[in-house]
Structure formats: structure tokens, C-alpha cells
Amino acid sequence: MSSSTPIQAPVALITGGAHGLGQATCMALAQRNVNLVIADIDATAAQETAVVCRQSGVVVHCLQTDLASAEGPSDMINEALAVCERLDILVNNAAYAIAEPFLDMTANEWDRVYALNIRAVALATAAAGRMMCQQGSGRIINITSPASRMALPNYTAYAASKAAVDAITRAGALAMAANGVRVNSVAPGMMDTALQDKSERELLAIEGRDDLNTYLDERTARIPVGHRISTADVAAAVVYLALDASEYVTAERLNISGGLDRD
Template sequence: MNYADMFRLEGQVALVVGGGSGIGQASAEALAAHGARVVVADARLEAARQTAGRVQAAGGEAEAVELDILDGAAVRARVEETVGRHGRLDTAVTTPSINVRKPLLEYTDEEFERVVMLNLKGTFHVLAEAGRAMARQGSGSLIAFSSIRSLVVEPGQGVYAATKAGTVQMVRALAAELGPRGVRANAIGPGVIDTPLTAPIKNQPDWYAAYGAKSVFGRWGKPEEVAGAVVFLASRASSYVTGTILFVDGGWTAVDGRFNPPL
């Protein structure tokens, strides 16, 4: 075992869905920095192009494509196109999510369907289509984004939390089903990370400060602090890791309560 090369990704092809901003952008840049050829996919083509440009400016290999993960046929076509162009697909990362923060009893059917369709069904489309391609080639790493909300909740997070818990269970099922064919499936559970999804909280100082204080580091996380987990799960360093969720949450899920007792 050459431990120095365990995290290197030369010769690999990675599809990063949601790569136009936030954690997806940082993931694309980190994978490319470790040697992967990255296909940056996003519903906003211009955002994907900007990320691909950042990768190329740093000396990496990347291309930008448009992709709406709510369109299962489009996801299938994009995966097939990637494999056709590059001959393989080694890693698939899916990050897109939305949240409607309101009490469950106030949710409308339209809001429920919008959150569930993108967070759960859209994630399913990516995992299923990439999983099929990887199963055919006999190797690959599926990486889905869950959340601390898969484990802990607060008022207003019920539907979002349900989708994130569901993502973990899909990953576990895929790990069981595809493991014999050489494919790994894992989830990452970020804590509070400064991204476009959490931007509304930043505009409310008390809320923003309270979330930062819940971390044992007393601050929010950055997208690049999550990207390392993506590289790990894409690399040979995690060759015996499957069916699990890796929390990157600054200790949020480890620390009980909101009060430090006098000791």
C-alpha cells in the first residue's frame, strides 16, 4: 500500500451535481485538485461554467453541463453521455436540496411535494443512474448529501429532515445492493455551512449567532471544510467504507443541550 497516494484520483472521472455553488462547487474543485476529471452539473449552466472555469484556472480538468435532477430521463442521458465520452464514471456526488422552514401543520401540499421531489426523488435519480453505470463497470463511489437534520430536528424542519433521513436509508440500501458489484454508497451530513441554502439565516443575526454557538468551535462551517469528506469517500482511502453517513458538523450532533453546566 502506497499511503502517500491513497487520496489521489488521477485517471478517475467524477460527476458533481449541484457543482455551480456552495458545497458542490467546493467538492468539484477539491476532486479536481486531487487529479479527477470533473463533470460539473447544475440546473444553472452558467454557474456550472463558472465552477469549471475555476477548476481549469487552478490547473485541473473540468467541463460544465446543464442538468435538472427532477428529470429522470435527463439524468440518465447525462450519465450515459459522461460514460460515453470518458469511458467510465468513478464518483457521483449529488448536493442539491431546498428547504421550506415552517411548522408541519402549516405545510401545503405544493410545498411538501417541492421539497420531497428535489431532495429525495432528485437524489434518487442521480444515485440510481450513476449506480447502474458503476455496477456495469464493477466499481464506483456514490456520495449523497444528507444533513444533521437526518438525526436531530427543530421546529420548522420536519419535511426537510424527513428527506435527509430518507437519503441516508437510500444510501444504506444501495450499499447493500451494489456492494457485491464493487460499488460503494455513502452520505455526508453537514452541519451549518455558509451556502446559498442557508443565506436567509445569515440575514438574521440572532439566529445566525445561535447556530454558530452550537458548534464546539463557536462558528459556522465553510464549504471547503466539507469538500475533504468528499475526496475521502471518492478515494481509495475509503475503500472499506460504505453504507454510512459521515457528519461534518463541528460537533453539533455530539454535544448535548444548549447549556454548559458549572463543573
């Protein structure tokens, strides 16, 4: 925790804000003058992201949190409120991915995916939502994936976890609609992050391939627009839902996947 100074301006909490899409979202929100709480298991990288964001003139707190623990999500919200006194935006971004052949799936990996990708999203949404409902306003954005609607026999736990995120988004939106809180999601296409790199290397091995660059080129060629997307471009979609979308937008899923997801 960097300080206990109360913050009066709008505050956003981004889970997994130290790297990848979460980091890009922190930087984009900072450029829109939103104060930040960066919640991540990687405290060192969170502080590095905070240094960059503070260059935009905003106040940034860092929380080291393991969202896969049972109490992690509610502790995170309580700690954020203790330092900021308000919370206007929650971005449920942190996630874990594992590729396993369907017939060889393991309880250990299912538990890891469930704890971070599903339970933490649900409990952080509820904990922040209780305060936002009292406040009469708030925007929650969950990061889902085109995978949630695909048949992916080597990536089932991850895909199923994102289908659960879609269910949490819809349920949370209805639970809080009358209290001024909006709950939406963003479904990004392929971004070159640590999560994506780990997954693609695991899929390469499962599929018995060994030429990573050729494999990546083939996967990219299957994206209808023909290229991957930057974390900054996806972050702009998160910022849109957090700051610019009509208050009438709730229970919505914004696909920014280059045509991978066409629903």
C-alpha cells in the same frame, strides 16, 4: 456541453456543482487531478466553476440539468457517459430547502423537496450504479444533514428528505457491495451558502424574530465547537470518501458537524 472528447482518467460527476459545497467539492477534486462533470441547473455559474477547476489541469464538462424533473437524473448520467465514457465518482449534492411551520406545510413545497432531495438522489444513484457495477468499481457520496436526526417542526420536509437520503445510502450500499461500488454519505454542519441563508431568513420570520445577526449568532453558539464550517473543509471530507477511504468503508455516514450530530 463543452466537448465530446473522450476522457480516460478518473471522472467525478457532482450535482449542484456550480455553487456552495458542490463548487468547493469540484475545486478540491480538481486539485487531486480528477476530471469533472459539473451538473447544475445554473449553467452560467457551472461554467464559471469549470474555468476555475481547469486551472488545475483537469478536463471539465458542464451539463445543464434540472434534477427535479422525472427524467433528469437518468438523462444526466447518460449524457455524462456520452462525453466521458466512464464515471468513477458520483456526488449527490444538489438540494432544495424550505422552512414552513409544521401545521402550515404545503403539498407544493413537499413535492419540490421530494423531487430534488430524494427522487433525484435515488435515481441518479441507480443510473450511475448500473454502469459502475458493470465497471466493477465506483464511489457514490450522498450529502445528508444533521437535520435528518433532529426534531425540527419548522423544517420538517427538509429534515425528512435527508432521513430519506440516509435510507438511500444504506440501501444503495448493500445493493452494490458485491460489485465493487461503495456508497457513503457526508453530514455537514452549518455552512454559509445560499441554501443556508434562505433557510435561516425563513426560520427567522417563522419564529417572529427580526434581528438576523443576533439570530445567526445564537444559532452558531449552539454548535458545540462554537463556529460554522467552510465549504472547503466539508469538501475535504467528500474527497476523503471519494479517493482515500478504504474499500471496506460503505453504508457509512461521516459527520462533519462540529458536534451537532453525535450519533
